[in-house]
Amino acid sequence: MKEHTELSYAPFFPRLAALALDHIFLFFALLIPRLCLWGASAALTAPVLFRYSLGEVALYLLRAAYFVLLTYFGGCTLGKRAMGLRVVDAGGGRCRFLDVLYRETVGRYLSGFLCIGYLLALGDRECRALHDRICDTRVVWSDASPRRRDVPALRKVETDDPMRDWYKPYRI
Secondary structure, X not given: XXXXXXXXXXXXXXXXXXXXXXXXXXXXXOHHHHHHHHOOOHHHHOEEEXXXXXXXXXXXXXXXXXXXXXXXHHOOOHHHHHHOEEEEEOOOOOOOHHHHHHHXXXXXHHHHHHHHHXXXXXXXXXXXXXXXXHHOEEEEEOXXXXXXXXOOOXXXXXXXXXXXXXXOOEEO
16 A cells, blocks of 8 residues: 655745855854954965865865755754754655755755756745755755644545545545
8 A cells, every 4th residue: 555645845935044044154153264264374365276265165165064964964954943944855755965965065056056046946836946856855844843733634545546536645
């Protein structure tokens, strides 16, 4: 017997607020290293990789580590936790490390290009941005979120035939 589960997808604006909270947190968390680099020697501020200095590369790696490690180990960053969101794979389970790594580095870079990748979430039924589509992830409301109390409880329907009532797998 197959068991169907439904995820409660997080809309665009709570995701945007969570991203803003993450960037505010990172601004203050990386303020001291940024100030140290500002007063550092020319060796840390000279261009090493294209036009980026060694210090800028280190700051980028710290930012990426924040997103990757918190998303992989906790399922959400601090901003997502504050908004009651979490990142899951297509089946609703925990994401694999390489998926999270790709989502939070390459996927976020591509989504950030003119913000078009983020705006894709406005027109999607599952509110997936470009980096979610690339890595087949979803951002959903956390089970502990107080916002989920407004959603009526869904009763799981077990079916032997997957084609029977495929359009109504849930009963409220």
